[in-house]
Amino acid sequence: xxxxxxxxxxxxxxxxxxxxxxxxxxxxxxxxxxxxxxxxxxxxxxxxxxxxxxxxxxxxxxxxxxxxxxxxxxxxxxxxxxxxxxxxxxxxxxxxxxxxxxxxxxxxxxxxxx
Amino acid sequence: xxxxxxxxxxxxxxxxxxxxxxxxxxxxxxxxxxxxxxxxxxxxxxxxxxxxxxxxxxxxxxxxxxxxxxxxxxxxxxxxxxxxxxxxxxxxxxxxxxxxxxxxxxxxxxxxxxxxx
Numbered sequence: 001x002x003x004x005x006x007x008x009x010x011x012x013x014x015x016x017x018x019x020x021x022x023x024x025x026x027x028x029x030x031x032x033x034x035x036x037x038x039x040x041x042x043x044x045x046x047x048x049x050x051x052x053x054x055x056x057x058x059x060x061x062x063x064x065x066x067x068x069x070x071x072x073x074x075x076x077x078x079x080x081x082x083x084x085x086x087x088x089x090x091x092x093x094x095x096x097x098x099x100x101x102x103x104x105x106x107x108x109x110x111x112x113x114x
Numbered sequence: 115x116x117x118x119x120x121x122x123x124x125x126x127x128x129x130x131x132x133x134x135x136x137x138x139x140x141x142x143x144x145x146x147x148x149x150x151x152x153x154x155x156x157x158x159x160x161x162x163x164x165x166x167x168x169x170x171x172x173x174x175x176x177x178x179x180x181x182x183x184x185x186x187x188x189x190x191x192x193x194x195x196x197x198x199x200x201x202x203x204x205x206x207x208x209x210x211x212x213x214x215x216x217x218x219x220x221x222x223x224x225x226x227x228x229x230x231x
Contacts, residue, residue, distance in 0.1 A: 034219055043120075043204055043222035044158075090157065094218075102220060104157045 002027045002095035006105035014113045019063075019078040021108045023091030026072065032094040033074045034102075035065055039087045047089075050074060061085070086112045116141035120205050120223040127230055133178075133192040135226050137205030140186065145207040147188040148220060149180055152202040164188060200230045 007022040025031060032051045036044040048059025055067040065076045074091060091105040117140045127133060139145050149161040160173045162180035170180050177196060181189045188205055206220040 032219075036222075041202070041225070041227065043224045044206075046219055046221065049219050101160060101163070102158075106157050 002031065002093060002103055004091050004093045004103055004105040006089075006091050006108045008108050009106065010109045010111070012111040012113065013081045015083055016080050019076070019081045019085065019110065021076040021089050021091075021110065023074045023076065023105060024072055025074060025091075025093045027093060027095050029095065030069075033065075033067060034092040034094070035059065035063070035074075035076050036090045036092060037087050038090065038107075044090065047076070081110075081112045083112050083114065086110055116207070116209075116221065118205060118207055118221060118223040120203075120226050122226060123224065124227045125229070127195050127228065129197055129230055130194045133190070133195050133199070133228070135190040135203055135205075135228075137188040137190075137223055138186055139207045142186070142207070142209055144185060145209060146218075147182060148206040148208070149188065149190050150204040150206065152204060152225075154201070158204065162190070195230045197230050200228055202227050 003026045005024045011021060013019055030052050034049045035047040037047050038044045047063050048057045048065055050057050050067045058064045063076055063078045065074055067074050087110060089108045089110055093103045119138050121136055146165050148163045150158040151161055152158050161178060162170055162172055164170050164182045167182050167185055178190060178192050203226045205223040208218040208220045
């Protein structure tokens with residue numbers, strides 16, 4: 001069965017330092033992978049997506065993610081954290097043979113300290 | 115550009131009362147539509163999805179139901195709310211035409227916070 005695991009439930013960084021949010025997936029086929037961000041009491045906003053094109057994907061707000069098939073990973077990074085980045089981040093997979101349904105990771109809460 | 119609306123934004127209802135949440139999408143035709151629930155401190159659970167008018171698929175058996183009376187309107191309902199129905203309800207759409215494809219990202223509405231007392 002396809003699944004996605006976010007390795008950290010909570011990550012805390014200082015403003016201006018790098019951000020790393022880790023995500024591993026399990027899929028029999030090449031999946032579509034996404035990162036979404038959710039600020040408190042808001043809907044989810046798409047940060048970036050991977051759909052079997054370039055393995056390094058650039059998204060909005062300076063975020064990027066690298067698809068590594070050998071490691072079955074899709075980690076989200078940002079060189080320098082900003083206070084406004086504090087939010088919940090979800091790694092999402094759409095398995096190839098599951099009718100387009102999203103499978104969500106458990107979420108990682110990012111805190112940014114001044 | 116496409117936009118998705120949900121209302122109400124917040125709702126407090128007594129146990130046993132009915133529920134109707136509405137979601138509408140603008141700027142696209144024949145979208146796939148989805149209802150999710152997010153319980154406090156947890157991830158999203160897919161409740162229903164629809165690939166066209168009158169076509170509803172249920173993911174989780176419960177006392178909720180969904181309807182799609184128009185192409186860009188998706189309604190979540192209940193006849194009698196339970197305490198466990200409390201949560202954050204999100205509607206989403208994906209751009210396609212009558213079928214679910216593997217690669218289309220979903221775009222989410224602002225959500226409705228439902229509290230059942």
